[in-house]
Amino acid sequence: MVAGIVQEPLINKGAEQRAPVQRSRRIRVGTTQLESVPEPKYWHLKTVLAEALDTDFAVGEILPNERDLAARFGVARATLRQALEQLELEGRLQRRRGVGTTVAPPRVGVDVTTSRQDWPGTGNDAWQAAECTVAVPSAAVARLLDTETDEEVHMVRRLRVSHGRPVAAELLHVPSASVPELPAIEAPSGPALARSVLRELQRLDLEGQDRAVELGSAGTVDARELDRLPGAPVLVVTTRYFSEGRTAAVSVATYRADTCRLTFGGDVEINHHGQQRRAS
Amino acid sequence: MVAGIVQEPLINKGAEQRAPVQRSRRIRVGTTQLESVPEPKYWHLKTVLAEALDTDFAVGEILPNERDLAARFGVARATLRQALEQLELEGRLQRRRGVGTTVAPPRVGVDVTTSRQDWPGTGNDAWQAAECTVAVPSAAVARLLDTETDEEVHMVRRLRVSHGRPVAAELLHVPSASVPELPAIEAPSGPALARSVLRELQRLDLEGQDRAVELGSAGTVDARELDRLPGAPVLVVTTRYFSEGRTAAVSVATYRADTCRLTFGGDVEINHHGQQRRAS
DNA sequence: GAGTGGTCTAGACCACACG
C-alpha cells in the first residue's frame, strides 16, 4: 500500500546493514490528491519496528542500541528516538539509561475499583501506607475538598505494588474535619501516623465515590517512587470519597502509563493475581 | 530553592529579551550529594512556562512563536519544543500547525459510564453512528470476543462530540452471532447500517460490562476524526458487553488525552452539559 | 507569500549502569 518499504532485512540483530526507510510521497492524480499524506519517517519507522517486535523479538530481549538502529535504518538518531518514544508510550518498549532498550511485557491490568465501595486502606487493597504529613493542598484539590485555599490537611502517601513492581503512587488528602479524633492520639511518625489516619477515616460512613482519569506527567517525587524519569506519562486517577453529605477525602493516584492498564467493573479480565503470562 | 532562575521578565509578550535558563547544578557536600539532580533545561522551562500561563495568560490567548520563545529563553528550539510538548500533554497548551500555540481551556469531563448499565446507542448517549463495515478485527479484539482469529465481525464507527468538539472515536465490534436477525434485513449502507446493528444489539439482554483504560497513540484514521496528528496521545477505553454468558460486543474508544478527563461514578462533578466555563 | 508548527539532520556532551 505505502510506497516502497524495504523490510526484508528487518532488524538483523547482529549484522551491519542498511535499510533506508522511504517515506511515502504524495501522489497526485489529476487535481485530486490521493495518498497525499507524506507520512513522517518516524511514523513509518515505528510501524516497521512494531512489526519486528511482534515477529522477531521475545519479551525482555534487548534491542540494538540507538546509534546502531539509526544507522541501520539510515536516519538520524533523533528521528529513531521519536519512533522509540512512541513505542514506549504504547507500552511496547522499555528504555533504561545506561542499560538499553528492551521489549516490554504486556501491560499489567490493575483494578481501580475497591470491590464494594470502600474506604482506602481497608483490608488488603494492595496499597502500602508510607508516610503522612500535614500541608496545604494544591488549589485543584482544595476545590474538590471544599476547604479554604490555605487550610492544611493530612496527606497520606501510599505506594501500590503489583507483581513486585511499583505501579502507582498516591497522595490521599484528608481534612482534619474527617478525622476529628486524631489529634487526641499522640501523633506517631511516618507510616504509623499514616495508618492512624486511615483507621480514623474508616470510622465514617462512606456514602459514595467519584472517580476521574486523565493523562498527566510524573512530578519529581512520583517519578522517583515509580522508578521513572520526571515527566514520564502517568494516568492520574482522582477519587473523591463522600461522607455525611460532604467530601471526606480526595485521593490523587498516579499510575505508570507505560506498564498499567486500569480496569473497572466486577469481573476483571486478566490478573486478580492470576499469572497473566504471555511470554513468547 | 533551585539555583538562579531568572524569572523577572517572564514572557513579556512583545519585547525582545533574554532570560537564560540556568539548570540547577549538582552540589556535593563532602562525599554525600545533595541536590544532585541536574534538572534538564526543558523541565525547568516547562515549570517557568506553566507559572507564566497561570499568571500572565488567559485561556485562548496566543503565545509567542517557538522561535521567539526559544531565543527569549536562550535555548534551542528543540529544547523549547520539549517543554511545550509536556505542557500540551498535560492539557495546558494547544498547538496547531500554521496557526500557533494557544492556552488550552481546562479539560472537559466526559462521562464514561452509561447511567444504568446499558447497550451502546441507547437513547441520547452523545455518540453519533457514522459508518459500518465488516472486517476481521485485530488479534487483541478477537481474543476478547472469543471469535476465531479470522472471523469477520461488524464494525460500527461512532464519534462522540462534546461542547461542539469531537472528543472520542469508537470502533464497536459486533460478531454476527450477536445480531442474528441482521442478515435478513436488506443491508442499507453507512450510517443506516450502523444504526441497524445497534438496534439489533439492543434486543439482547445485557448482563454486564467490563471496562479498561490505558494510554495509546492515535492511529491515522482516529487522528483524522479527532482533528489531531497521528500519534497523538489518547486514552483507550475498552468495553466488553456481556450477554447470555458470552461477550456480545467489544467497544474500543479512543479519547483525546489532551482535552478529556474521563469521569466515572454516579454524580459527576463538572459538566453534564453544565457550562463549565472557567475563562479568565 | 508570510508566518506558524512539524520533521529531520549531524553532531556534541552528560548521567547512569555495569563489569
Add this chain to the structure above:
DNA sequence: GTGTGGTCTAGACCACTCA
C-alpha cells in the same frame, strides 16, 4: 572505563493556515 540512553544545539526544509 565502556557503552547505554538522555539532553542539547544550530541549523535546514516541509506542510499548513490565513490574509
